Every structure is written in structure tokens, then in C-alpha cells.
Amino acid sequence: MKQTIRSKHIVTHEGIRAGVIRIEDQRIGSIESYDYSEAAGEQIDAADLFVLPGLIDSHVHINEPGRTAWEGFETATRAGAAGGYTCLIDMPLNCIPSTATVDALQKKRDTFRGKAHTDLAFWGAVVPGNVDEIIPLAREGVRGFKCFLTHPGTDEFEMVTKADLRRAMPKVAETGLPLLAHAEVPGPMIDASAALDATGADWTRYATYLQSRPEEAELEAIRILIDLCREYRCRTHIVHLSAAAALHELEDARRERLPVTVETCPHYLFFDAESIPDRATQFKCAPPIRGSSNRDALWQGLRDRTIDLIATDHSPCPPEMKCFNVGSFRSAWGGISSLSVSLPAVWTEASRRGFVITDVVRWMSEAPARLAGIDSRKGRIAAGFDADLVLFDPNAEFTVDAGRLHFRHPFTPYAGKRLRGKVKSVMLRGSICFAEGRFQGCPGGVEVFTCPG
Numbered sequence: 001m002k003q004t005i006r007s008k009h010i011v012t013h014e015g016i017r018a019g020v021i022r023i024e025d026q027r028i029g030s031i032e033s034y035d036y037s038e039a040a041g042e043q044i045d046a047a048d049l050f051v052l053p054g055l056i057d058s059h060v061h062i063n064e065p066g067r068t069a070w071e072g073f074e075t076a077t078r079a080g081a082a083g084g085y086t087c088l089i090d091m092p093l094n095c096i097p098s099t100a101t102v103d104a105l106q107k108k109r110d111t112f113r114g115k116a117h118t119d120l121a122f123w124g125a126v127v128p129g130n131v132d133e134i135i136p137l138a139r140e141g142v143r144g145f146k147c148f149l150t151h152p153g154t155d156e157f158e159m160v161t162k163a164d165l166r167r168a169m170p171k172v173a174e175t176g177l178p179l180l181a182h183a184e185v186p187g188p189m190i191d192a193s194a195a196l197d198a199t200g201a202d203w204t205r206y207a208t209y210l211q212s213r214p215e216e217a218e219l220e221a222i223r224i225l226i227d228l229c230r231e232y233r234c235r236t237h238i239v240h241l242s243a244a245a246a247l248h249e250l251e252d253a254r255r256e257r258l259p260v261t262v263e264t265c266p267h268y269l270f271f272d273a274e275s276i277p278d279r280a281t282q283f284k285c286a287p288p289i290r291g292s293s294n295r296d297a298l299w300q301g302l303r304d305r306t307i308d309l310i311a312t313d314h315s316p317c318p319p320e321m322k323c324f325n326v327g328s329f330r331s332a333w334g335g336i337s338s339l340s341v342s343l344p345a346v347w348t349e350a351s352r353r354g355f356v357i358t359d360v361v362r363w364m365s366e367a368p369a370r371l372a373g374i375d376s377r378k379g380r381i382a383a384g385f386d387a388d389l390v391l392f393d394p395n396a397e398f399t400v401d402a403g404r405l406h407f408r409h410p411f412t413p414y415a416g417k418r419l420r421g422k423v424k425s426v427m428l429r430g431s432i433c434f435a436e437g438r439f440q441g442c443p444g445g446v447e448v449f450t451c452p453g
């Protein structure tokens with residue numbers, strides 16, 4: 001079926017232009033001039049709305065199979081579509097089994113069919129003892145591998161040591177895929193927590209939690225990863241950078257032309273430690289949200305292009321695991337849910353700081369597509385790319401109503417926040433999947449690796 005979308009603001013990688021996007025067989029056929037008209041097919045006039053390429057979230061914990069009570073393919077992809085995402089890349093942990101073997105990857109594939117409102121792709125795991133699974137997982141289509149340099153918070157996924165990485169990185173390098181690393185090491189955190197306990201620190205205070213995860217834990221991990229990257233020339237991606245103090249070393253690594261890439265998350269760019277109330281465990285995540293000057297420095301990292309991309313690290317859990325009744329930052333699950341609101345959260349702060357929408361699209365669509373190696377068909381509005389399109393009103397404002405979020409457990413630190421920018425409708429490979437607050441049609445998401453065509 002043929003379709004056209006006319007807009008004065010089509011956000012391409014070359015800038016914003018007026019034009020008509022022609023869609024044919026789920027892909028963008030061409031971009032014509034604004035006065036182009038086609039006799040047949042469905043014609044959408046986006047008027048003053050911006051047309052963005054569908055966002056790609058390279059860091060989502062969907063948790064299914066095994067912990068569907070926390071989140072699942074249906075709820076996560078609904079939340080994603082409502083937030084302007086057309087492709088989610090699922091992390092290999094918190095689900096059971098972890099995606100550390102080809103069998104586990106197959107279980108994921110068997111589970112999501114018919115449930116996904118966005119397209120999907122999968123990261124595999126690097127855990128102690130699965131070195132022999134790395135090449136088979138790559139052959140089976142994972143887009144890269146995730147590892148933890150500290151305890152990940154669930155018992156069935158194990159952290160790696162430097163020795164484990166020495167075994168795994170040459171194999172990952174052989175695949176050409178990236179190794180994604182949770183960059184915190186345990187030492188400085190164990191010391192900090194012991195010192196806090198020795199002085200009887202109050203764990204309902206956010207300041208206690210922040211002190212328990214000092215930036216040295218991130219710095220030390222990033223140094224290890226840069227050194228190993230230099231040794232093995234394995235593509236290395238730092239997930240959810242929080243400590244801006246690491247930016248200098250990351251910049252040096254880039255200058256040295258090491259294949260290191262960096263992501264940060266909307267919550268590090270939107271919130272600051274000074275404003276987080278005590279007992280408000282919905283803000284708990286790891287690494288933690290740091291002070292406002294750190295937040296400013298992260299924005300500078302985006303400006304300098306030391307930080308490549310923004311991913312949500314959407315990591316939900318049932319409300320009881322947030323221990324809201326006790327308000328203890330020690331016992332609460334660390335993870336922030338944000339899929340439906342990440343684009344407006346980032347746009348609110350970015351536009352206030354002088355960035356433009358093409359920057360946001362680079363951070364949240366183009367660069368994540370490149371990280372996952374799906375950039376020949378996703379992450380841009382250009383001929384030949386999947387017709388994944390978002391109609392976005394950059395000026396509309398709204399207050400986040402937790403009752404209207406689409407993930408399984410609708411609580412988030414963004415509740416009650418006034419945000420700028422509204423997703424009006426979302427098209428997945430040429431079919432409208434979300435419009436004016438409603439989901440349309442059957443869940444049509446497929447795995448990108450096995451997309452038709």
C-alpha cells in the first residue's frame with residue numbers, strides 16, 4: 001500500500017526540511033518536495049507537527065520470560081510506542097533464563113511473538129563461563145553483549161572480573177559486535193557502605209545512597225574497560241554513564257581512536273540529587289543520580305560529543321520491591337521506569353539548554369541504531385529506511401499523570417513533572433500503531449534481524 005506524509009518539519013540527519021515522505025512496502029520510498037501530490041493511497045497531512053524517525057532504545061529491561069510480573073513484551077512495547085520508540089533492544093538480564101546461551105535467546109523469540117507493539121532486537125550476555133556461547137549467539141543475531149563489573153542486583157546473572165573479560169573480549173572482538181558494560185566496580189562501594197554503617201547513616205536519606213555509590217566506582221571501572229579496549233580492540237560501550245568526572249578519560253580514549261562509545265540516561269539529565277526527597281525510592285537507580293553540577297557536565301559531554309547517545313535503562317519492578325512503606329534506599333530495587341516519557345523529558349531539558357531537535361534525534365535514534373548495527377534500515381528518515389515515523393508536537397506541554405503511563409507498574413519519578421513535547425502518533429513500518437493516546441491494530445513488532453525484506 002502506498003502512503004504519503006506531508007510536513008513542514010521532517011527531521012532528517014541532514015537537518016529539518018519541508019516535504020512529502022512517500023512510503024511503499026513498509027519503507028520510505030523517497031522524500032519529495034512539499035507541493036508533491038500523489039493521486040492514490042492514504043495521505044496524511046502533518047501540518048506543523050514535526051516528523052521524527054522512530055526512536056530506538058538500546059537499553060531496556062523487558063524481563064520476559066521469567067519476570068513478566070515486573071514488565072513484559074506487551075507492556076514494555078506499548079510504553080515504548082506511546083513514547084515514540086519503534087524499536088527496543090532488550091537487555092539479557094532480569095529475565096529468566098538470562099540471554100547467555102542460544103537456547104535462552106530462542107526462548108525470548110518464542111515468547112514475544114504477537115505481543116510486540118515495536119520492533120525488537122536482543123543483546124546477549126557475557127557472564128563467567130559462557131565464552132563458548134559468544135560466537136554462536138552472534139551468529140544467531142544478538143546485536144552485542146552486556147556484562148556487569150559489579151553485582152547486578154539479581155542472583156542468576158553474574159558479574160565479570162578482569163580475568164573473565166580477558167577471556168571474553170577477544171571473542172567479542174572477533175564478532176565485531178560491541179561489549180556493553182555496566183561500569184561500576186564493587187571496591188569503592190563496599191568501602192563507602194561500611195563507612196556509612198559505622199557512623200549509623202540513615203538509609204531513608206537519598207544522600208546516604210548517593211555516598212554509598214561514589215563516582216570512584218565508575219571511574220575505576222571505566223579505566224579498566226579503556227585499558228582492555230586498547231589491548232583487545234573490542235568495541236566497548238559504557239552504558240548509563242552517571243559520573244561526569246569520567247568524561248576526560250573517555251575523551252582521551254576517543255582521541256586515541258579507541259572504539260569506545262558512551263551512553264547516558266534521561267534521569268541523569270533531568271533530575272539532580274539536591275532535589276530528590278528522602279524516602280523517594282522511585283529515584284533509586286545504579287549508578288545513582290548525582291548533583292546538579294554533574295548534570296550540567298553530562299550535558300556538556302553531549303555537546304562535546306563525548307557522550308554518543310541517550311538510552312532509557314527502563315528497569316521496572318513491582319511497587320512492593322521499591323519498599324515505599326519503609327523508604328529505605330538500601331533495600332529498594334534500583335531501577336527507573338521511563339519509557340513513555342523519556343523523549344519529552346530529554347526535549348524539555350535539551351530545548352531549555354539551546355539544543356535542537358536534530359540533536360535529540362541523533363542521541364535517541366541514529367546513534368543507538370549504529371550501536372546495535374541496525375543503522376542500514378533504522379534511525380533515519382531517508383529512502384530505503386523502514387517507515388518508522390513519529391509525529392511530534394515540540395511545543396505542547398503536559399503534566400505526567402502516573403495513571404496514564406503504559407508500563408506494567410505505572411510509577412515513575414517523572415510523575416507530576418511538567419514536560420515539553422508530545423508524541424501524537426507513531427508509525428511502525430508504515431502502519432499507525434499509536435495515535436492520540438490509543439493503540440491501533442494488532443501488535444506488529446518483529447525482530448529487526450528477521451524483518452521482512
Ligand SMILES: [Zn+2]
Pocket residue numbers: 059061091313315
Ligand atoms: Zn540496565
